[in-house]
Amino acid sequence: AQSVTQLGSHVSVSEGALVLLRCNYSSSVPPYLFWYVQYPNQGLQLLLKYTSAATLVKGINGFEAEFKKSETSFHLTKPSAHMSDAAEYFCAVSATGNQFYFGTGTSLTVIP
C-alpha cells in the first residue's frame, strides 16, 4: 500500500525567501513521486517527478525536490519565492497498480 503525508497545510514565506514544502511517503515497493501545483480555480499541473534516474529532480519555475530513501521524503524547495508561486501544492505517489495517491495539499502564501 502507498500513502503520502504533507506536513503543514499552510505555509507562508516572504518574497525572496526559501520555499520548503514537506512530503513523506510510505510504499512497500520503490515509488515514483510527483509534485503538482494548482493555481486558483484551475486543474493540477505537473511540477516535477522522481523516476529513480536521479535523486535530485529539477522541475518547472525553479522548483526542485530531493528523494531521500532513508527518510522516506521528497521535499519540494525553491531558493527564492516569487509572488506567482502562491498556489496549492500536492505531493503524490505511484508504485503499483493503476492509482495515484495524493497528499492533502499545502497552501503556499507569499508575503510581499
Next chain:
Amino acid sequence: NAGVTQTPKFQVLKTGQSMTLQCAQDMNHNSMYWYRQDPGMGLRLIYYSASEGTTDKGEVPNGYNVSRLNKREFSLRLESAAPSQTSVYFCASRAGQLAIETQYFGPGTRLLVL
C-alpha cells in the same frame, strides 16, 4: 491539442437531481480517472478506467457511476445528487498503467448540491 477538457465548468443541482459530467482527452491515452477534491482532503479517486471498455472503483465510488464511451471520453454520472457530493471534480488521463507515467488533469467541474 487541448489536453483534457471537462464540461460543464460549474453546476448547481437540487438534492435528488441527476447529472452527467463529461470528460474528453485528445492525447490518445488509455487510462482515465475521476477524482473529487474537498478542502483538507486532497484528491480522492472515485473511479478509473484502465482502457476502453473497462472501469474500476476507486476510494469513494458510492453515489456515482461511470461510462468509458470510447478511448477519448469518460463520463461521471450522479443519479440522485446529495449535498455531500458538493465538491470539485477533476478528470485526468494517463498514457497507460505504468507507475512511472504522469497523470494530466482537466480544469475541473465545480458542483454545488443544494
